[in-house]
Amino acid sequence: MSTELVPTKIVVIHDDMDENYPLIVMLRDKYSKEDVSLFKHSKEGLNFVLDNLGKKMVVLLDKNFKDKNDISGLKVFEKIREETALVFVVLISANNIADFSEDELKILVNKDLFKLEKFTNDYTSIIGLIEEAVNSIDMRVDAAIEDWLMANNLSEERPILITETHQYTLKQILHEIRMETSVGRDFVKKVNNLTIELIMRNKEKIQ
Amino acid sequence: MISTILAIDERDHILGDFYTECLLDLENFENNRCLIKAIKSNSLNELAISVSIPLEGGFIFLAYSHGSDTELLAGGVTPYISESINTSLFKNSFFYTCSCSTAKRLGHILIENECISYIGYKEKFEIWDYNRVPFVDCANYGYKLFVQGDDVKTIIEKMKEKYDEHIDNYTNDIFGSAHLLANKRALIALGDLTHNINSL
Numbered sequence: 480m481s482t483e484l485v486p487t488k489i490v491v492i493h494d495d496m497d498e499n500y501p502l503i504v505m506l507r508d509k510y511s512k513e514d515v516s517l518f519k520h521s522k523e524g525l526n527f528v529l530d531n532l533g534k535k536m537v538v539l540l541d542k543n544f545k546d547k548n549d550i551s552g553l554k555v556f557e558k559i560r561e562e563t564a565l566v567f568v569v570l571i572s573a574n575n576i577a578d579f580s581e582d583e584l585k586i587l588v589n590k591d592l593f594k595l596e597k598f599t600n601d602y603t604s605i606i607g608l609i610e611e612a613v614n615s616i617d618m619r620v621d622a623a624i625e626d627w628l629m630a631n632n633l634s635e636e637r638p639i640l641i642t643e644t645h646q647y648t649l650k651q652i653l654h655e656i657r658m659e660t661s662v663g664r665d666f667v668k669k670v671n672n673l674t675i676e677l678i679m680r681n682k683e684k685i686q
Numbered sequence: 687m688i689s690t691i692l693a694i695d696e697r698d699h700i701l702g703d704f705y706t707e708c709l710l711d712l713e714n715f716e717n718n719r720c721l722i723k724a725i726k727s728n729s730l731n732e733l734a735i736s737v738s739i740p741l742e743g744g745f746i747f748l749a750y751s752h753g754s755d756t757e758l759l760a761g762g763v764t765p766y767i768s769e770s771i772n773t774s775l776f777k778n779s780f781f782y783t784c785s786c787s788t789a790k791r792l793g794h795i796l797i798e799n800e801c802i803s804y805i806g807y808k809e810k811f812e813i814w815d816y817n818r819v820p821f822v823d824c825a826n827y828g829y830k831l832f833v834q835g836d837d838v839k840t841i842i843e844k845m846k847e848k849y850d851e852h853i854d855n856y857t858n859d860i861f862g863s864a865h866l867l868a869n870k871r872a873l874i875a876l877g878d879l880t881h882n883i884n885s886l
Binding site: 486638676 | 762812815864
């Protein structure tokens with residue numbers, strides 16, 4: 480389960496970039512063309528993220544958009560957080576941190592922004608932050624389930640968790656975890672409990 | 687022969703397949719101490735329970751169906767055992783169930799009504815269905831130990847060891863282990879822990 484089988488989607492929401500922008504080219508070179516999506520309008524990017532909450536995602540988000548019809552990067556971040564804490568967001572801004580208002584900083588800290596980075600022509604730090612986010616996602620329980628599903632070639636339709644009132648397929652469990660429902664939280668808690676139990680009994684490597 | 691009554695909802699649309707495998711395993715468990723009389727889905731109700739329980743002497747009661755804090759349910763809806771209808775019927779019994787949550791309250795009520803001992807779960811009993819065998823094995827193991835003569839305290843200890851054995855050997859399926867662990871932690875015994883089949 481250590482090998483990543485299901486790639487993380489990189490979603491770039493930035494109005495100054497296009498398909499040939501160096502950062503986009505570098506990201507597609509590092510990941511793959513189909514796993515890096517670019518949106519020049521914040522609402523379109525937001526809709527894509529919200530429509531794909533069942534997938535592992537890192538969002539590289541611009542703070543400011545010139546088009547009056549677009550909403551700000553901060554608003555996009557808040558809208559994502561209204562639905563899930565499991566999408567990692569890297570916010571980039573041409574502004575210095577001193578230019579952020581107190582309220583803006585409160586939102587970013589309290590709603591668990593993954594990273595904040597000043598936008599310059601040196602893309603290595605941004606690519607490094609995205610890599611860090613991708614690695615963090617792959618350490619989560621939902622990512623492990625997704626990889627387990629692929630490794631075991633299990634039918635997506637077959638119920639695998641049977642509870643008192645429902646049967647869930649792996650896809651449905653993933654959805655429950657990523658939507659942070661009580662079923663999803665309970666599942667993650669059980670896996671965490673197992674990890675602690677195995678460590679306490681010196682059985683951390685299952686035979 | 688000790689009378690053993692098995693209430694089993696093998697046609698339940700969610701857990702029926704699991705209960706059916708438990709039933710097959712119990713039917714294949716050879717012993718000369720107990721004779722199981724099964725009350726299946728098509729007749730699983732309060733009346734069938736009341737007419738099946740021996741008028742005299744101790745007996746074993748097994749329940750494989752949906753449960754809640756205070757009830758055992760047919761089809762997940764209709765109570766066939768609950769505080770308000772029939773908990774007094776289980777006087778002098780060993781009561782064993784893998785139903786959800788009945789150890790929270792129903793088990794205590796049964797003991798208050800002179801059921802000698804109870805083994806069951808204080809939380810949801812959930813099944814990770816990639817490999818069902820360990821869940822069936824753990825669900826039935828305590829009953830088999832009781833038939834073989836272990837007392838209730840020993841049964842709980844051995845059941846937890848059985849859970850650990852499956853947790854540790856659950857190759858390639860950490861999620862199965864996670865659910866076995868949750869079930870293990872929810873497992874408890876109530877009443878007289880020295881109770882064994884020879885005292886029935």
